[in-house]
Amino acid sequence: MGRINVDLTIGPQVASATALKSNSKICWMGVKMSGEGFKISSARRDAFEREGVPLDRMPRVFAGTDVSELRAWIFALDFFDFSEDEVKRNYPTVYDHLLTYVKPERDHNDREAYSEEWWRFVEPRPRLRASTRDLQRYIVTSETHTHPIFTFVESRQLIIDGSVIAVASDDAWILAVLSSRIHEFWALRAGGRQGAGDDPRYQNEMCFDPFPFPDPSDETLKFRIRDAAEKLDALRKDVLARHEDLTLTKLYNALEALRAAEAAAKVLSDKDRDVVGRGCVSLIRQYHEEIDAGVAEAYRWPADLSEEEILDRLVALNKERAAEEAKGKVRWLRPEFQAPTYVAPVEQAALALPQAEKPGIEILEWPRALPEQVVVVASVVARAEKPLGAGEIARAFRGKRAATVVPVLDALAGMGRVRKLQDGRYAA
Template identity: 40%
Template sequence: MIYNSFAIAIATVETAKHRVFIFLDNDVVPDNKLIAIAFDDAYFLGILSSKIHVVWALAAGGWLGVGNDPVYVKTKCFDPFPFPDPTDTQKQTIRELGERLDSHRKRVQATHPEVTITGMYNLLEQLRQGEPLDDKDKAFNQKALVSTLKQIHDELDAAVFAAYGWEPTLTDDQILENLVTLNAQRAEEERNGHIRWLRPDYQNPGETYVQPTLEGITTETETAITPTEQQPFPKTLKEQLWAIRDLFRTQSGEWTAAQVTAHFKAASRKQKVILDCLESLEDLGILLSHTENGMTFWHLAEL
């Protein structure tokens, strides 16, 4: 994997003429006019810098000022944005292109401090529109290497379209339609308990993922133990802990988090709470756990 070892986050200016994402160096403290996104993986920089995300951000965000500059509203532009589900190869390609994009712009600005990001992207828009360049534009292009910037963006857009499984010839309206549909699908997945964590190690550490099985095919470790009559899931933490403790005391054997969840009514949205309860009961010495084939099982400590 390629990571930017000196970056602490991806940032974009809240209100700007062009929607550009860059890696912040670790000695930069973002102020309130920067939207900082806590990723140091260039894969995410690549997705956010792609045409697909920029089209979404322009449609979902706001507008401000005399120039009617777009505003990146995090709760509308980032939070509901449905990321693709790429293969490992596709993800690595996007990661490498994201790294190239960030490195190219910073290298140009280090060589020519007078070159601004706005200036680079102004000329990039001219090149994308096929507008003729005058001598001043050509001189700036030779110094800022905007033609190279365009090539990187073109390759990045193609890679991100491929990760979504979409044709790169889609119009902006078609892109938005596809993203809205995908957003609705992801919302339905989350209602059914399947959350696609962007940073699982941080957002949901210790989560046990149970791969859905094909109809008619089951495995012993993935079979949820569903009682004949599910019990209501308590509302307070204390009651939740004791309900799960009593479950283990009255039912023999080992349980996964998914199997514990299946015991309670309408608990599919509380998988994280149940996992926290299991870990708390283990901390209290009431339960013990072990991991086998990537799955975690709990049982009473006295057993």
């Protein structure tokens, strides 16, 4: 029972979140070719190379299955910025190949531009290319997936197809946030479903563009989270390089089996035990736990929030960030690319009083009886000029911590004496 949201869910209104400027211009779907003839084998690529075709015009095609399952080596003829005459004049054997294996299929395409420009991909994704051009690596995930896995790929001589979503960042901090349980809950709720298996879809417009990233001021924390993500990505790549029969899907299936076995106090099957051992799954799990704890700390949220609590806070934070951006403040994820000329608006700073003129802070004694505790805590909240967290309220009392005042605050909220906000703070 509850209020039905526009996406037919009940609970946090994730579908109401709006796209943020801070996330713009860096998350894209891969190219769409519309013509199997664009794809060539490694042997055919070698032959074209001997005839003078540059390797960067025959990049490896990276598909969604390459993220999670297979590691195929298929290449594509990519002349997205060439005219037909330029291809014919400079690379006649390539032109002949495209004329033979691509044009007949594209001649039947209903869209006129696609049939007329048959030697190019139907969706060459120029904005994707622009956003990844200066990066040695960037983040990818499969559009449809069993497990939401984000990983780095090397950008040199590689192109992603339409089954892959790219995030044009080489920063492991961004990889960590995307790999956290906080983002996983968001993506699973915000994205759609597809196929006979009802598999989740990661859609850039719905999952990435509105997602409010944390913006921590603690660079030490950010470094620690970034380090855990680098180690996680390197470990998974090392495991897959050493064991050709393992895939990321198998590793994460084994991780789920390990958690389930521990929760039920059962023994892993021989098959799962083998993958857990060879795949370093316990260490993968440890890195994820470090990332989850660090990202929660970056948001300044408790690490044990439920899925619904996380989604509520993300929806509220999205609205807060959208309001900031309307006033000109944008927390760009990759400012040097997204907005190289951006200048943050000047914020009005409070005038600092001389030390002698600063008002004294009254430290209160904590009452023994509950009725007095209720009265004095309510008065602290009522006198505050802004909402306060439990820790801030506790500092008004000698020697007390947040755990002491939270039960009283929650009781006051239940009585309607104070309001508990979505970010965990309290207001009169």
